[in-house]
Amino acid sequence: MDSGLLLQEAIKARMNAYTPYSHFGVGAALLDKDGHVHHGCNVENAAFGPTNCAERTALFRAVADGHKAGSFQAIAVVGDTEGPISPCGVCRQVLLELCSPDMKVILGNLKGDMTETTVGELLPGAFGPSDLASANK
Ligand SMILES: O=c1ccn([C@H]2C[C@H](O)[C@@H](CO)O2)c(=O)[nH]1
Numbered sequence: 001m002d003s004g005l006l007l008q009e010a011i012k013a014r015m016n017a018y019t020p021y022s023h024f025g026v027g028a029a030l031l032d033k034d035g036h037v038h039h040g041c042n043v044e045n046a047a048f049g050p051t052n053c054a055e056r057t058a059l060f061r062a063v064a065d066g067h068k069a070g071s072f073q074a075i076a077v078v079g080d081t082e083g084p085i086s087p088c089g090v091c092r093q094v095l096l097e098l099c100s101p102d103m104k105v106i107l108g109n110l111k112g113d114m115t116e117t118t119v120g121e122l123l124p125g126a127f128g129p130s131d132l133a134s135a136n137k
């Protein structure tokens with residue numbers, strides 16, 4: 001599936017965003033190795049802190065459905081931003097945990113702007129799963 005089509009799936013996912021506080025809907029579409037798409041939207045909370053971003057909703061949903069860490073091909077994210085949306089720090093850390101560093105990340109907005117990056121580029125110098133390896137020997 002090409003980047004434009006995956007971004008279209010993220011736009012569809014955004015329609016389910018639950019955003020009574022920010023009124024800022026975000027959609028994500030995560031492509032697995034078999035070519036299936038897992039959709040996510042942001043889900044907000046009156047206590048603010050429990051809010052889940054669209055990216056994490058898609059990732060956690062796929063993992064809960066039995067898909068393994070590292071088995072994803074790409075993720076697309078879209079919001080109503082001036083330029084392509086920029087994932088928050090928490091989502092960058094979760095992407096690094098569950099996806100390979102060279103996995104494609106497609107970022108877009110509703111105007112049709114689009115850019116591509118990778119999980120590793122989004123979080124340089126990250127503390128990741130390999131940093132805990134020595135403690136678990
Ligand atoms: O990449 C992003 C950036 C923000 N949000 C959500 C969190 C919150 O619900 C709203 C405003 O920050 O947008 C996402 O879901 N993904």
Ligand SMILES: [Zn+2]
Nearest residue numbers: 053088090091
């Ligand atoms: Zn986030």
